Amino acid sequence: MSTALINTDDDQLEPTLQSILDQKTLRWIFVGGKGGVGKTTTSCSLAIQLAKVRRSVLLISTDPAHNLSDAFSQKFGKEARLVNGFTNLSAMEIDPNGSIQELMGQAEEGEGPAAGMGGMMQDLAFAIPGIDEAMSFAEVLKQVKSLSYETIIFDTAPTGHTLRFLQFPTVLEKALAKISQLSTQFGPMLNGLLGANGSLPNGANLNEMMEKLEGLRETISEVNTQFKDENLTTFVCVCIPEFLSLYETERMIQELASYGIDTHCIVVNQLLFPKAGSECEQCNARRKMQKKYLEQIEELYDEFNVVKMPLLVEEVRGKEKLEKFSEMLIHPYVPPAGGL
Amino acid sequence: MPSILLVVFVLQLAIHLVNTIGASTINSLLWVLYTRLLPSSSKASEEQTELKSQFMKVRKELNATSSQDEFAKWAKLRRQHDKLVEQLEKNKSSTDSTKTTFDSTVSTIRWIGTNGLRLFIQFWYSKQAMFWIPKGWVPYYAEWLLSFPRAPLGSVSVQAWGLACGAIVLLVSDAIVAIVSLAVGAGSQKAKEPMKVPSEKAAQGGTKKEL
Numbered sequence: 001m002s003t004a005l006i007n008t009d010d011d012q013l014e015p016t017l018q019s020i021l022d023q024k025t026l027r028w029i030f031v032g033g034k035g036g037v038g039k040t041t042t043s044c045s046l047a048i049q050l051a052k053v054r055r056s057v058l059l060i061s062t063d064p065a066h067n068l069s070d071a072f073s074q075k076f077g078k079e080a081r082l083v084n085g086f087t088n089l090s091a092m093e094i095d096p097n098g099s100i101q102e103l104m105g106q107a108e109e110g111e112g113p114a115a116g117m118g119g120m121m122q123d124l125a126f127a128i129p130g131i132d133e134a135m136s137f138a139e140v141l142k143q144v145k146s147l148s149y150e151t152i153i154f155d156t157a158p159t160g161h162t163l164r165f166l167q168f169p170t171v172l173e174k175a176l177a178k179i180s181q182l183s184t185q186f187g188p189m190l191n192g193l194l195g196a197n198g199s200l201p202n203g204a205n206l207n208e209m210m211e212k213l214e215g216l217r218e219t220i221s222e223v224n225t226q227f228k229d230e231n232l233t234t235f236v237c238v239c240i241p242e243f244l245s246l247y248e249t250e251r252m253i254q255e256l257a258s259y260g261i262d263t264h265c266i267v268v269n270q271l272l273f274p275k276a277g278s279e280c281e282q283c284n285a286r287r288k289m290q291k292k293y294l295e296q297i298e299e300l301y302d303e304f305n306v307v308k309m310p311l312l313v314e315e316v317r318g319k320e321k322l323e324k325f326s327e328m329l330i331h332p333y334v335p336p337a338g339g340l
Numbered sequence: 341m342p343s344i345l346l347v348v349f350v351l352q353l354a355i356h357l358v359n360t361i362g363a364s365t366i367n368s369l370l371w372v373l374y375t376r377l378l379p380s381s382s383k384a385s386e387e388q389t390e391l392k393s394q395f396m397k398v399r400k401e402l403n404a405t406s407s408q409d410e411f412a413k414w415a416k417l418r419r420q421h422d423k424l425v426e427q428l429e430k431n432k433s434s435t436d437s438t439k440t441t442f443d444s445t446v447s448t449i450r451w452i453g454t455n456g457l458r459l460f461i462q463f464w465y466s467k468q469a470m471f472w473i474p475k476g477w478v479p480y481y482a483e484w485l486l487s488f489p490r491a492p493l494g495s496v497s498v499q500a501w502g503l504a505c506g507a508i509v510l511l512v513s514d515a516i517v518a519i520v521s522l523a524v525g526a527g528s529q530k531a532k533e534p535m536k537v538p539s540e541k542a543a544q545g546g547t548k549k550e551l
Contacts, residue, residue: 243408250415254422299412 033238035158038269040067043155045326051089058149176217230262241293273335352505469495
């Protein structure tokens with residue numbers, strides 16, 4: 001009886017992503033980590049697993065180097081498209097950097113969120129750091145909302161990028177709040193200068209533009225509150241058992257905590273499990289190193305679901321392989337007996 | 341009520357002291373007293389000191405821990421470190437704001453207590469004679485100057501008295517400074533001299549030995 005109580009292995013949370021599948025309220029799931037650790041594979045696998053238990057799932061890649069197309073061997077674009085072989089899993093790829101040019105183009109033609117801003121004020125508004133990405137993000141979210149997917153998975157760009165991406169609602173809200181405040185304070189004076197209809201030199205209207213910015217701010221603050229709700233949003237960290245990856249992961253977890261974004265899952269990818277009596281020197285050495293970092297991970301992240309994924313002998317591409325791989329997110333991989 | 345003559349003198353002395361010691365020195369001195377004596381603020385400063393020592397300890401430990409070999413320990417220390425830094429900064433900013441208000445309050449009070457009071461007294465007693473000088477001691481123009489601006493002729497006005505007090509305070513303080521510096525200079529020279537002698541002797545001894 002007493003030995004069972006003292007058993008230290010029991011306080012580790014189960015090493016699967018089952019908790020995410022079970023948490024039906026989740027609407028936004030971010031998958032992030034350092035480059036090359038298997039974010040895309042993990043997010044695709046998670047999407048496949050979620051598609052089994054949810055009505056509809058959308059997988060969005062915000063990584064400028066899009067890999068979804070590679071992973072599913074199918075071309076995806078800016079519009080959500082069903083993944084071949086699934087009825088409730090769609091995918092799309094957006095480029096946070098590229099879409100600003102499109103927004104500008106749209107604005108000139110009189111559509112899109114930036115429409116109605118004169119060239120000068122447009123430049124001014126776009127000079128706010130991160131606004132381009134935030135705007136495209138807001139655009140995507142608007143689209144996504146109207147599409148009524150039950151769960152949306154973001155395959156994010158490598159760490160630094162991701163954090164910036166998640167940060168802007170806050171940054172932008174502050175910047176826009178300042179602008180709105182300025183406009184209410186100096187609006188009357190500006191209007192006096194600009195004439196009764198408040199038209200700017202480029203033929204834009206000051207009040208209209210302020211309304212647009214205010215609208216954008218509201219959208220973004222709504223997104224912000226959604227992301228900070230742990231019932232709606234979670235972040236899955238993907239890492240490999242190596243120092244730099246671990247370091248980045250720790251930094252990311254701390255930063256996410258400071259933004260108030262929930263994270264309780266870590267996927268440790270590319271684990272080597274050499275068979276008993278393996279002659280492969282490199283494999284054994286690497287296994288030893290990975291084991292060291294795995295122990296550290298378990299010690300440090302005892303409140304996380306730490307999922308251990310093995311390194312396979314083939315690239316995980318295509319529906320079947322992804323499905324097979326995704327099984328291991330839910331049913332822990334059992335390493336071959338007798339290994340190191 | 342002490343005599344107004346004495347009050348003016350003490351006031352001039354106080355102004356002179358404040359000017360020589362320096363307003364900022366007085367402010368910081370008062371700030372130290374304030375933080376030491378007031379229970380709430382002394383507790384806060386104690387906490388701050390403790391936080392700082394804890395921070396230094398964690399920092400030392402963090403530096404001593406290899407991030408590669410003991411990542412878990414290192415990361416935990418790092419978290420602690422970051423938290424402490426944040427707390428320290430928060431405390432510091434709050435203390436700074438308190439100090440700013442304290443400084444401005446103290447400065448105001450000090451000004452009112454010295455220059456303000458002086459102006460008030462000069463205004464209030466401007467028509468009164470501080471004391472009378474016997475007739476014929478000084479010529480008319482000097483009498484007029486002494487009673488300047490509004491005191492009755494033949495008396496010493498509060499302004500004149502204040503100036504005289506100020507001049508005396510300045511003279512005496514200069515004299516004290518000169519005497520002290522002289523004494524200190526002589527003392528240090530005396531202290532230097534016996535140092536030189538043995539060194540010379542030692543040098544001589546050294547040369548003798550060499551010879």
